Amino acid sequence: xxxxxxxxxxxxxxxxxxxxxxxxxxxxxxxxxxxxxxxxxxxxxxxxxxxxxxxxxxxxxxxxxxxxxxxxxxxxxxxxxxxxxxxxxxxxxxxxxxxxxxxxxxxxxxxxxxxxxxx
Numbered sequence: 001x002x003x004x005x006x007x008x009x010x011x012x013x014x015x016x017x018x019x020x021x022x023x024x025x026x027x028x029x030x031x032x033x034x035x036x037x038x039x040x041x042x043x044x045x046x047x048x049x050x051x052x053x054x055x056x057x058x059x060x061x062x063x064x065x066x067x068x069x070x071x072x073x074x075x076x077x078x079x080x081x082x083x084x085x086x087x088x089x090x091x092x093x094x095x096x097x098x099x100x101x102x103x104x105x106x107x108x109x110x111x112x113x114x115x116x117x118x119x
Contacts, residue, residue: 011055011100012039018098018109024049033082036075041083048093050080052115055100068097073116 016026024042031038040051054067073095080093097115101108 007057007102008055011102012053014100014102014107014109015051015053015098016040018111019051031079031083033079036079038076038079038083043091046091048084048089048091049096050076050093051096051098052076053098053100055102057101057103068115
């Protein structure tokens with residue numbers, strides 16, 4: 001597996017652990033719909049949460065969450081809609097980003113709730 005893929009999987013695992021510590025129920029990881037993949041779908045406080053995890057080993061080129069493009073947002077919304085319909089879910093939905101900065105010296109996770117409204 002390429003090193004960036006390993007870093008991404010590690011970031012998703014760290015993000016999952018963070019959400020569990022915060023009391024989130026993990027529903028599914030790596031849900032795929034057409035061209036979109038949702039890293040984590042969770043439930044918390046009677047809401048369904050779509051979580052995009054962005055992991056980098058350096059913030060030299062910018063913060064990880066800055067790499068969630070408008071096109072990626074459209075794909076995530078479409079995929080989350082499909083998940084809600086497939087599973088007949090009647091809850092509010094929220095889109096979060098967890099930015100992971102992980103290298104030999106640093107392990108920093110930042111959870112942005114309702115992230116798509118902040119960019």
